[in-house]
Amino acid sequence: MEQxxxxxxxxxxxxxxxxxxxxxxxxxSAFYLIICLxxxxxxxxxxxxxxxxxxxxxxxxxxxxxxxxxAVMVLDIGKEKTKEFIHSQWLPAVGxxxxxxxxxxxxxxxGKLSASLGIYNEAALAKNTEVIGxxxxxxxxxxxxxxxxxxxxxLIGAIVLVMKDKGRARKNNGAGS
Amino acid sequence: xMIPDISTVLEVVLIAVKVVVVTMILFGLPLPLTxxxxxxxxxxxxxxxxxxxxxxxxxxxxxDMIKLLMKEDxxxxxxxxxxxxxxxxxxxxxxFAVFVAIPFGExxxxxxxxxxxxxxxxxxxVGILYILAISGLGIYGxxxxxxxxxxxxxxxxxxxxxxxxxSYEISISFAAIGVVMLSNSLSLVEIVKSQGGxxxxxxxxxxxxxxxxxxxxxxxxxxxxNRIPFDLPEDEGTLGAGFHTEYSGMKFALFMLAEYVAMVSxxxxxxxxxxxxWNSPLPVPLPIPPIFWFVAKVVFFIYFFMWVRFTLPRYxxxxxxxxxxxxxxxxxxxxxxxxxxxxx
Amino acid sequence: xxxxxGGIDIxxxxxxxxxxxxxxxxxxxxxxxxxxxxxxRYPDEEKWIPYRRFRGVHTLNRDEHGRELCVACxxxxxxxxxxxxxxxxxxxxxxxxxxxxVAKIWKVNLVxxxxxxxxxxxxxxxxxxxxxxxxxxxxxxxxxxxxxxxxLLPQPVPESIEGGLVAKAKFERxxxxxxxxxxxxxxxxxxx
Numbered sequence: 001m002e003q004x005x006x007x008x009x010x011x012x013x014x015x016x017x018x019x020x021x022x023x024x025x026x027x028x029s030a031f032y033l034i035i036c037l038x039x040x041x042x043x044x045x046x047x048x049x050x051x052x053x054x055x056x057x058x059x060x061x062x063x064x065x066x067x068x069x070x071a072v073m074v075l076d077i078g079k080e081k082t083k084e085f086i087h088s089q090w091l092p093a094v095g096x097x098x099x100x101x102x103x104x105x106x107x108x109x110x111g112k113l114s115a116s117l118g119i120y121n122e123a124a125l126a127k128n129t130e131v132i133g134x135x136x137x138x139x140x141x142x143x144x145x146x147x148x149x150x151x152x153x154x155l156i157g158a159i160v161l162v163m164k165d166k167g168r169a170r171k172n173n174g175a176g177s
Numbered sequence: 178x179m180i181p182d183i184s185t186v187l188e189v190v191l192i193a194v195k196v197v198v199v200t201m202i203l204f205g206l207p208l209p210l211t212x213x214x215x216x217x218x219x220x221x222x223x224x225x226x227x228x229x230x231x232x233x234x235x236x237x238x239x240x241d242m243i244k245l246l247m248k249e250d251x252x253x254x255x256x257x258x259x260x261x262x263x264x265x266x267x268x269x270x271x272x273f274a275v276f277v278a279i280p281f282g283e284x285x286x287x288x289x290x291x292x293x294x295x296x297x298x299x300x301x302x303v304g305i306l307y308i309l310a311i312s313g314l315g316i317y318g319x320x321x322x323x324x325x326x327x328x329x330x331x332x333x334x335x336x337x338x339x340x341x342x343x344s345y346e347i348s349i350s351f352a353a354i355g356v357v358m359l360s361n362s363l364s365l366v367e368i369v370k371s372q373g374g375x376x377x378x379x380x381x382x383x384x385x386x387x388x389x390x391x392x393x394x395x396x397x398x399x400x401x402x403n404r405i406p407f408d409l410p411e412d413e414g415t416l417g418a419g420f421h422t423e424y425s426g427m428k429f430a431l432f433m434l435a436e437y438v439a440m441v442s443x444x445x446x447x448x449x450x451x452x453x454x455w456n457s458p459l460p461v462p463l464p465i466p467p468i469f470w471f472v473a474k475v476v477f478f479i480y481f482f483m484w485v486r487f488t489l490p491r492y493x494x495x496x497x498x499x500x501x502x503x504x505x506x507x508x509x510x511x512x513x514x515x516x517x518x519x520x521x
Numbered sequence: 522x523x524x525x526x527g528g529i530d531i532x533x534x535x536x537x538x539x540x541x542x543x544x545x546x547x548x549x550x551x552x553x554x555x556x557x558x559x560x561x562r563y564p565d566e567e568k569w570i571p572y573r574r575f576r577g578v579h580t581l582n583r584d585e586h587g588r589e590l591c592v593a594c595x596x597x598x599x600x601x602x603x604x605x606x607x608x609x610x611x612x613x614x615x616x617x618x619x620x621x622x623v624a625k626i627w628k629v630n631l632v633x634x635x636x637x638x639x640x641x642x643x644x645x646x647x648x649x650x651x652x653x654x655x656x657x658x659x660x661x662x663x664x665x666x667x668x669x670x671x672x673l674l675p676q677p678v679p680e681s682i683e684g685g686l687v688a689k690a691k692f693e694r695x696x697x698x699x700x701x702x703x704x705x706x707x708x709x710x711x712x713x
Contacts, residue, residue, distance in 0.1 A: 027324055031260065034317065054306035058350075062313035063343060066320070070339045073324045073332065129303055129363055221550045225560040392540075488550040489543070 006046055013039035026072045030065060037061050051129045187292065195298050199276050207437040208238040214483050221487040248426040253327055256423065260325035265424070265431035268318025272438040274311045278304045279445055280366045282455045282468040296468065297366065304365040305353050308446065309346070312401065315439060316342045318432070319403070319410060323420035334419030337494065338403065338410035344501035345400040345407075351509035352394035356450045358516050359383055359390075369454030379453040386516045391451045393509050398443040400501065402436065404482060406489040407497060414491070444478035559711075561687060564701040568690035570678055570708065576636045576651040579629050581672040589617055589673065590648035593624040600643035605633035619646065627669040631657055653678045656701060678705065687711050 016035040023029055037060045044053035107113045136144055212227065212235065219226025227234025252261055280297035287294050301307050316338060323335025357363055359380050360371040372379050381387045400407035411419030421432050448454060452474050455467035492500070536542070561567045571577070582590050593610030611625035618624075640649050654677065659665070678684070686708040693700045 025257075027257070027260070027321070031321065050301065050303045051306070054303045054310050058306060058310035058313065062310055062316075063346065066316060066339045066343055069317075069320050069324075070336065070343075073320070073336065073339075127302065217554065220554045220558065223553055223556065223559050225558045225562070228560075228562065229565065484547060484550060484554070488546045 002046060006043070009039045009042045009046070013043070026075055027069070030068050030072050033068070034061055034065050037065070049128055051132055191292075191294060192298065196277075199298065200273060203273055203276060203438050203441070204434070206441055207434050208242070210437045210440070210479065211238050211241065211433075213479070214486075217480065217483040218487050221484070242430070245426055245430040250426040250428065251423070253423045256327045257325035260321045261423075262428070264318045264322030264325060265428045265435070266318070267321060268315055268435040269431050269438075271311050271314040272435040272442065275308050275442045276445075278307050278365060279442070279449065280369060280454070282466070282471055300364055300366045303363050305357060305363050305368070305450075308365075308442075309350055309353055312439070312442065313342065313346055315435060318435065319420045322424070322432070323410075326420075326423035328423050330417040330422045331420050334410040334412075334416050334422070337412075338420060341400055341403075341407065341409060341497060341501075344498060345397045345505070348393050348501065348505035348509050349397035349401060351506070351513060352390045352397065353450070355386065355390040355393075355509070355513060355516050356380055358513075358520050359387070365449055369449055369456065372453040373456050375460065376453075376458045379451065379456075381451040386512050386519065387451065389508065389512050390516075391447070393505055393512070394450065395447060396500070396505065398447070399482070399485070400497070402439040402443055404440065405486040406492050408491060409494055409497060412491060440479065440482055441475070444475045444482065447478050448474040564690060564692040564699075566690065567687050568701055568703040569711075570682065570684050570686045570688050570703065570705070571653050571655065572684040573653070573680070575653050575655075575684065576638050578631065578652050578654040578657065578667065579634075579640070579672055580650050580652040580676055581627060581669060582648055582650060583673070584619060588619050589623060590619055590646045591624050591627060592618060592620045592622050592646055592648070593627070594622075594645060596643040596645065597640035597649055600639040602637060602639065603633045603635055605630040606640060624669055627672065628666055629672070630666050632662075632665045652676050653684065660698065677703075685711065 013036050016032040016039065019032040020029050020036060023032065037056065041053040041056040041061070044050075044056060104113075215237070216226040216234070218224075227237035230236045230240050252258055277298045278301050280295075280300065282296040284293050284295045286292070319338045320335040323331040323333075323338070326332070356368060360368040362368055362371065368380075376382065379387075381391050399405075403410050409419075410416075411421065413419075416422070421429055424432060448471065455471040457465065457467070457470050561569055563569065584590055593608055595608045595610065598604075598606050598608050606629050607626060608624055609626040610622055612621060613623045614621045636651060638651055641647070641651055657665075682705065687710070688703040688705055689707040690701050690703045693702060
């Protein structure tokens, strides 16, 4: 039963991922990307990580993609459509893809891509959120803080960039009010 | 292939029955709600509201439904046909999917098969996160529908909607975090159970932060479901009808359906997160079923949202952004600090 | 927000935090919500009887002996700003009118008429008056022109009733059209 669902989700995810890069309309691409991300969220649930699934939907599908669409929607789709978009790079691209698949296949064959559950059995994983919270704030507190500091820097950086633009605009306009 | 035993089969059947019942109720709900909304609008404006179709206009929603079904289904020339068709569904499905995680009452015993049944479809470990995530998806129907219509008004409606949703989802999430801090759980059933007892155990009365969280949540939700005073995406005064300007017939009806179901879900969430769910406000000696309290509170909040709609004017777009970014988010940051100190 | 120089107005801030204005607004709308509606249930149950000053469809009047007051002087035709009245005079000494000149034709086109009342001002014998009938909707153009015979009929609302009332009414549909008949014995003052 679970395998059946896995194949359904995986198939839809792969198909929509291919469509993301192959359709010519940018808004359609974004739409397929949303479908792809939703399938990945479903796969997280199959992996007993409801928290990750919810966060995936919440942040990627719910917020990041909305911003994507916000930007893409105001593009002139008619112009983008007629442009050549593979740029005669398909030969190196196919080479890289084949190399990637070979590498992944090799890793799976060697068993490098699977990890044991460790101390977490099925029952412990039911309290998924608490487990993640505890590990994040004890074992991985340092990387966690580094990441939050990075985000803060990005936030301040964004504000500074906007402020600089605003000042210049005022200077260009002469003595603004 | 293992043979499932009788209790597993029963469990699956029960879940299926519950899903069907909830879906049917949700499909039926917009009928009385449109009637109620127009009645409330009428009486607040010292009119009567619908009156002529059936006693007190009670059959008006059916007349509307027939009208919407018979209307020509127009797809504008040069519209994106695929997204234009799929957008109403994208708006509707998340609105319904939210109700998977919502508990309506305590477990009850079914008399015939003698089995305890829970009044929710799934009690998720991440219930509140799931609801926030799924209800955020309803926006795609609006954005893509607005873009696909190939109309200026619709496009601007969609753009406004996406900006509005991003701004207000942050404060809603903060309010949800506040509730999680007060109730020590992400599961909605646990959140309701933690508010049991009397009125004073409700999260709303956890002074001084409870009312603040509640206000943030309600304001944010009003913006999230595009109701007045935050209905900028369908601003009749400046945008025609906003994102659904080009829609007609059944597709338009699906947008309306989604909007009403979203309003119900927001009322339900307010009740669950802040007003004790199905817990009775005061200990009453009478054997009143918990679901009665739940429904009564939800009806009150549905009325409240309609009441607000016909009280407040619409905000300007810059005011909307100011409220979201400069008031709600700083206030929620400060409140989260206070809540944290209080819960140590 | 009144003065930004004097720092933050504490009272104003408290008011904002407690949503005072919002609550006031809610209280007002709630008051209206539970108050009685002022809508007339026209045409199903009620009908509005206008005041005497109301300017509806024209009427032609008779004197107390039943003679037509109109002397077909055509002053109303001259006064009419939209030229909607047509009068054709004729000689008549059978005592139909108060003089020996009466109207052969007196018709008014109600679609052109703007109900200004100049015709009643111009009338030297007070024969033409604007009455209180206001239900003018009909299904074909024939009924937009009213003739002398129709206008001479007595008014559905007699002059003795002062008006400004809501009367009980009945909505009747038939093949010949729709009609709202008011029961003038059961009236009440309007609700506001």
